[in-house]
């Protein structure tokens with residue numbers, strides 16, 4: 001997992017996009033911009049239990065590119081190793097065609113709305129050529145209205161690094177790079193099965209720092225055989241490139257991965273907790289404050305795209321296995337695209353990229369909101385709940401009071417924010433907002449599988 005950002009090009013300007021869906025007969029006239037008709041408009045009785053949006057939340061675009069050089073043994077993302085006989089040039093040509101077809105077919109669900117960020121994730125998007133990324137971004141600009149200060153992030157991996165390639169991404173309009181370094185220690189990189197070595201990681205980080213004003217480095221800790229001094233060296237090496245943003249993840253053994261079947265020896269819980277404390281202390285001393293469970297940033301460098309996820313904003317997800325969440329006038333829907341690249345290619349080119357779509361049950365919306373919002377160390381303004389869920393605060397008011405009484409949420413009526421205790425036991429704090437245990441497990445599984453917030 002990686003990303004890039006930068007900014008030699010001016011931000012993308014809003015473009016007019018295609019004619020309104022109504023004009024081409026896809027939808028009846030909708031009373032509010034970008035929103036399909038309400039239940040009432042099509043003759044159903046008004047229901048006070050449905051969400052109601054005057055304006056939908058901010059909209060992001062996630063684009064999934066599913067290929068990697070090799071599958072890492074801990075990875076449970078929808079990523080697929082390239083085969084020796086894969087022709088990357090032909091593959092990227094067809095895949096970008098499929099993404100454009102997917103986007104075209106999705107336009108009626110987001111018509112009239114402005115996209116505030118684009119995140120090209122994977123997989124290893126930097127396997128694609130700058131020409132393919134340029135073609136993709138040109139197609140997006142021609143079809144969607146884009147915010148003037150658009151953030152365009154691309155994930156890149158050091159194993160696919162060439163300076164000219166990074167320059168090409170920047171010229172295509174990428175203005176933030178996220179680089180999947182994971183460690184600067186050859187032994188750690190080998191232990192977690194990464195294709196790159198420490199020298200490549202350093203070279204890629206140095207180029208990211210030179211070419212992009214905004215860039216992120218991904219690091220991992222609690223790696224097999226890792227020590228506290230080893231982690232300290234990794235952090236100091238990362239800081240030597242002066243990144244504005246660091247994502248630091250605790251290695252976990254996810255089901256259906258090679259590591260789950262053949263677990264490596266990992267640091268015990270006490271050492272892992274010490275490592276977490278060390279990460280926070282070292283990064284805070286360097287001016288990068290923790291603003292989310294795994295994210296640290298200098299002022300002005302927070303990931304706008306990920307913040308939108310955590311604030312329960314909307315996102316259209318295109319690409320193999322991509323998830324999306326969209327607020328319509330009186331409901332919230334979730335979509336999942338076909339997961340396997342070959343199936344996705346075929347389906348998307350036929351205008352049928354979405355494999356599953358369902359409406360989020362009203363009873364689950366409060367839990368989903370808190371599941372995301374409480375990951376933010378500063379929480380969110382209380383009024384955001386109504387704006388981004390379309391529901392009254394009363395839906396979660398009693399549970400908020402219980403969480404405050406138990407010391408898990410701050411007693412500030414203006415903010416929904418976990419206390420240090422609530423953040424330490426985040427799963428339990430979030431789970432308070434869903435009483436139904438069976439549903440809780442199902443939703444946790446589904447949301448954890450979503451694009452990385």
Ligand code: SF4
Nearest residue numbers: 001068072075079123
């Ligand atoms: S490079 Fe990233 S997405 Fe690809 S297999 Fe490794 S961890 Fe997964």
